[in-house]
Amino acid sequence: MTRKIVRINMSNQKATYEDVPKKWAKWGGRGMTSAIVFEEIPPTCHPLGPNNKVVIAPGWVTGTPAAPSSGRTSFGGKSPLTGTIKESNAGGLSGQKIAKLGLAAIILEGTPAKDQWYYLVITKDGVEFKDASDLMGKGMYEIDEILWKDYPKTAVIGIGQAGEMKLSNAGISVNDPENKPGRYAGRGGLGAVLGARGIKAIVIDDAGGPGVDIANKELFEKGRKNLTEAIQEHALTKKDGGLNAYGTDVLMNIVNEAGGLPTRNFSAGQFEGAAKISGEAIAEVVEKRDGKGMTGHGCHPGCIIQCSNIYPDESGEALVSCLEYETAWALGANCGIDNLDIIARMTRECNDLGLDTIEAGNSIAIAMEGGLLEFGDAEGALKLFNEIRNKTPMGRILGQGVEATAKAFGVHRVPTVKGQSMPAYEPRAIKGIGVTYATSTMGADHTSGYTIAPEIAGVSGKLDPLTDEGKADLSLAFQASTAFIDSSGYCLFIAFPILDIQTGFEGMVDTVAGVMGIDLTGDDAIALGKEVLKMERLFNERAGFTKEDDRLPEFMRYEKLPPHDVVWSMTDEELDKVFAWVHED
Amino acid sequence: MPSITINISLYGDIAKHAGGHHVAQTEIMLDGDPTIGDLQDKLGISAEEKGYVFKNAILCDVPGFDAAREESLCEGDHVGIFSIQHMWPYQYRDGVRMSDALARALNEKGAMHNIYKATEE
Numbered sequence: 001m002t003r004k005i006v007r008i009n010m011s012n013q014k015a016t017y018e019d020v021p022k023k024w025a026k027w028g029g030r031g032m033t034s035a036i037v038f039e040e041i042p043p044t045c046h047p048l049g050p051n052n053k054v055v056i057a058p059g060w061v062t063g064t065p066a067a068p069s070s071g072r073t074s075f076g077g078k079s080p081l082t083g084t085i086k087e088s089n090a091g092g093l094s095g096q097k098i099a100k101l102g103l104a105a106i107i108l109e110g111t112p113a114k115d116q117w118y119y120l121v122i123t124k125d126g127v128e129f130k131d132a133s134d135l136m137g138k139g140m141y142e143i144d145e146i147l148w149k150d151y152p153k154t155a156v157i158g159i160g161q162a163g164e165m166k167l168s169n170a171g172i173s174v175n176d177p178e179n180k181p182g183r184y185a186g187r188g189g190l191g192a193v194l195g196a197r198g199i200k201a202i203v204i205d206d207a208g209g210p211g212v213d214i215a216n217k218e219l220f221e222k223g224r225k226n227l228t229e230a231i232q233e234h235a236l237t238k239k240d241g242g243l244n245a246y247g248t249d250v251l252m253n254i255v256n257e258a259g260g261l262p263t264r265n266f267s268a269g270q271f272e273g274a275a276k277i278s279g280e281a282i283a284e285v286v287e288k289r290d291g292k293g294m295t296g297h298g299c300h301p302g303c304i305i306q307c308s309n310i311y312p313d314e315s316g317e318a319l320v321s322c323l324e325y326e327t328a329w330a331l332g333a334n335c336g337i338d339n340l341d342i343i344a345r346m347t348r349e350c351n352d353l354g355l356d357t358i359e360a361g362n363s364i365a366i367a368m369e370g371g372l373l374e375f376g377d378a379e380g381a382l383k384l385f386n387e388i389r390n391k392t393p394m395g396r397i398l399g400q401g402v403e404a405t406a407k408a409f410g411v412h413r414v415p416t417v418k419g420q421s422m423p424a425y426e427p428r429a430i431k432g433i434g435v436t437y438a439t440s441t442m443g444a445d446h447t448s449g450y451t452i453a454p455e456i457a458g459v460s461g462k463l464d465p466l467t468d469e470g471k472a473d474l475s476l477a478f479q480a481s482t483a484f485i486d487s488s489g490y491c492l493f494i495a496f497p498i499l500d501i502q503t504g505f506e507g508m509v510d511t512v513a514g515v516m517g518i519d520l521t522g523d524d525a526i527a528l529g530k531e532v533l534k535m536e537r538l539f540n541e542r543a544g545f546t547k548e549d550d551r552l553p554e555f556m557r558y559e560k561l562p563p564h565d566v567v568w569s570m571t572d573e574e575l576d577k578v579f580a581w582v583h584e585d
Numbered sequence: 586m587p588s589i590t591i592n593i594s595l596y597g598d599i600a601k602h603a604g605g606h607h608v609a610q611t612e613i614m615l616d617g618d619p620t621i622g623d624l625q626d627k628l629g630i631s632a633e634e635k636g637y638v639f640k641n642a643i644l645c646d647v648p649g650f651d652a653a654r655e656e657s658l659c660e661g662d663h664v665g666i667f668s669i670q671h672m673w674p675y676q677y678r679d680g681v682r683m684s685d686a687l688a689r690a691l692n693e694k695g696a697m698h699n700i701y702k703a704t705e706e
Contacts, residue, residue: 432679
């Protein structure tokens with residue numbers, strides 16, 4: 001069975017199915033979304049205008065039987081937050097169901113008549129366009145419940161009120177196995193681009209679908225077995241390992257101890273309340289309340305790492321899933337807030353309204369610095385989400401993200417690159433991540449630079465951590481390897497076992513090669529990743545971005561960050577090395 | 586020999602060595618001219634259960650190494666010790682300030698890898 005692309009035109013509500021053209025046949029996930037965006041979207045188009053598109057693609061191995069932790073869905077388009085190309089991926093139910101329908105990509109294009117909103121139902125029989133009037137103005141918790149009444153056990157992709165308002169911080173929600181919204185393609189405002197297509201939600205029903213072809217089943221099975229064993233054996237990804245026990249918020253105390261935890265709008269590197277909002281604290285709350293909360297929760301079927309959690313309210317009922325490190329940091333430490341219950345409620349607001357939690361927390365921190373609230377005012381911060389829900393001018397400013405909020409409040413300490421605010425690692429204290437923030441094709445992004453290959457990690461013992469030498473090459477290798485993983489459909493957290501266990505790395509590569517029917521070695525992973533980066537970089541150049549945009553904000557060069565009292569010292573020349581190869585190859 | 590007070594935070598399973606469950610934050614008195622090794626011994630934290638170790642926001646040890654034992658301690662120092670199960674991806678620690686002893690150990694022994702053998706083995 002040949003993989004198909006379904007092209008959905010919202011101008012005339014027509015859907016057409018196409019064979020995947022040869023030029024895109026080798027891509028999945030991020031590689032597929034970036035290849036289509038690169039070729040089909042005018043780089044200078046307005047992100048909310050009629051010429052932008054949303055491209056959705058499952059990864060190479062997504063939807064295959066029992067490939068572990070491989071349920072990611074990539075969403076691509078031109079970002080209203082950054083003006084760059086954007087790929088943002090999420091867990092949840094959508095990736096596997098899209099893949100099982102035999103679809104390599106969904107392309108959403110065109111614009112319906114003014115004020116016309118639809119939800120789409122995609123099944124093995126085609127695409128239905130449904131009037132979404134009854135869904136408008138509703139948050140994602142209600143949307144997911146309503147749609148499961150008519151379409152039980154389906155994947156629901158959707159936007160909250162933020163996407164309806166086309167706010168630059170609107171994300172795209174995917175429901176989880178409990179049909180809750182918490183799996184977000186959050187970064188970059190692609191929810192606004194979906195809103196600009198007049199789409200409130202997309203239901204994916206894979207019943208009776210053809211499934212995913214595996215070209216070399218023997219190779220795939222060998223790889224699947226090796227990768228599964230590596231994940232189950234590794235200290236961080238096995239059952240009761242670090243991720244399973246504490247989730248991604250296991251990083252809170254570590255980064256704080258290192259002096260690299262951005263605090264009170266990036267004015268300090270340590271937060272006195274870090275332990276109260278950490279993964280360890282979440283585990284204690286879950287145990288103490290002894291209700292429906294849990295750690296070790298899976299965000300999609302087939303995940304064997306299970307780093308998600310369900311945070312319980314005071315009575316033990318499920319309040320929100322998932323409380324991630326970046327979320328607890330953005331809405332916590334960076335706002336000077338150490339109240340985990342309030343942070344959980346703010347997270348629920350983000351999941352309901354359809355907001356990226358990183359950008360939302362950073363925007364509140366900027367407003368606090370601008371005098372709207374005191375740092376640490378947890379109740380005040382929680383109430384700000386009503387401004388967005390009620391569509392007030394204040395809510396619209398906050399929902400546009402950090403740069404818009406900073407302009408509105410006259411704040412000059414603006415922690416953004418290419419319009420996107422930084423995640424939870426302070427680049428003045430953790431310099432390596434600063435190179436990736438500065439040069440990523442996506443704006444400041446912590447998931448742009450994971451390391452997967454042992455030969456890359458081998459430099460960690462050789463490099464002098466106190467010098468800047470070699471960090472450009474390292475960042476490029478990390479960004480390329482991440483682009484490969486993002487194309488595979490695997491969760492980035494398989495990076496740990498494949499880094500430390502050689503058979504795990506080979507297993508990951510073999511599963512991809514087995515599905516695609518191609519010869520693939522570990523060395524090819526970096527080369528394929530660089531191909532993806534090149535498309536993305538060229539798109540950005542054609543949109544008007546230059547190497548001068550690959551810079552961290554000015555204040556980081558002159559404001560010393562306590563406790564280490566360091567500034568950002570990487571030279572522009574070193575940063576420019578990261579993508580110097582793009583026009584040489 | 587006068588004693589000094591050290592502020593400590595223990596994270597993960599090892600919190601039990603200072604009366605905690607997942608986190609223990611307290612102060613401890615040590616005699617003489619103590620080191621982080623003396624602190625670990627007094628708390629009863631074995632090399633096998635220890636992961637990352639920090640002194641005053643400086644990374645002094647990582648999983649699988651034993652580079653912090655000789656690190657001296659002074660009145661009012663803060664020491665944070667993590668259990669072996671705590672993760673810290675390389676890209677999120679590349680360039681952090683570390684002790685001279687740890688830098689030497691990494692240069693001699695090569696990259697840090699998380700221990701991945703099952704604990705019961």
